[in-house]
Amino acid sequence: MTASTLCRTTAKSRIAAVCAVAVAGTLLLTACGDQTDSAGKKESASATTKDAPLADLLPKAVKDKGEIKVGSDIAYPPVEFKDESGKTVGIDPDLADALGKQLGVKFVFENGTFDTLLTGLRSKRYDLAMSAMTDTKDRQEGVDSETKKKVGEGVDFVDYFTAGVSIYTKKGDDKGISTWSDLCGKKLVVQRGTVSHDLAKAESAKCGSKGKIAIEAFDNDLEAQTRLRGGGADAGSSDFPVAAYAVKTSGGGKDFQLVGEQVEAAPYGIAVAKGNDELTKAIEAALNAIIENGEYAKIIAKWGVEAGAVTEAKINGGS
Secondary structure, eight states, X not given: OOSSOOOOOOOOSOOOEEOOOOOOTTSOOOOOXXXXXXXXXXXXXXXXXXXXXXXXXXXXXHHHHTEEEEEEOOOBTTTBEEOTTSOEESHHHHHHHHHHHXXXXXXXXXXXXXXXXXXXXXXXXXXXXXXXXXXXXXXXXXXXXXXXXXXXXXXXXXXXXXXXXXXXXXXXXXXXXXXXXXXXTSEEEEETTSHHHHHHHHHHTTOGGGOOOEEEEESSXXXXXXXXXXXXXXXXXXXXXXXXXXXXXXXXXXXXXXXXXXXXXXXXXXXXXXXXXXXXXXXXXXXXXXXXXXXXXXXXXXXXXXXXXXXXXXXXXXX
């Protein structure tokens, strides 16, 4: 993204304000089904094995297997979620389908909570993690963002989108909130392990006499929305496209409103375990191919998030 859009990450010290983008009517209104399928349920993005121009770039083991297992928190509309029929849909599955056609393999999505996806990569449960995950130096280096201690070998990212973080409140009741500092003394709901969660903790530490932010973190963003909708919090925070989608769709657009500006614009990355350079390069090449042939632009436009589009794939472009 350029100045505005989506994000899930470990927050850095900087908070670069990004201009808020009005919720576009172009956001596709795809109804949400059950978002709480147990981890391990699989959904495949179809791929053609014939005429796959980049198939030879894949590691032999992946090519022989014919599929790439993708760890994803499939409860984050419009990035990835279940439609009314139970099918995995969204920006990431559509992009995965297009990448699969280039590489001649199926991308098989496996559902898991967001904060366990990198562990799944390390244990080789997944080949990739693709879940609106922000590319950060801490994640690249396997460092815990809060303690700054080494917790793993880290991952490599192939960056494919740019996003910022937004605050939203119940419609018509913004509680005087327009910036992160306005959350001091108030209750905020977020998804655990996200940039919103980390930003809230960092801001709360600075609140002083205004009182700390009461932070309630959930396994997924939909649970946080439910708490706010029921009056159990003053505000919620998530990546811009997710917040914008919730504002547009929840209660027919009557439940929530965006407040203030987006912050912490950063790239989303497809995560690959360190040392798997052949797969990383194959994903990078496939992403550049769909950018060049126009398929990427069609998918981004379908979901109404053109402001976050990138013009080329980058490896480890996050800071």
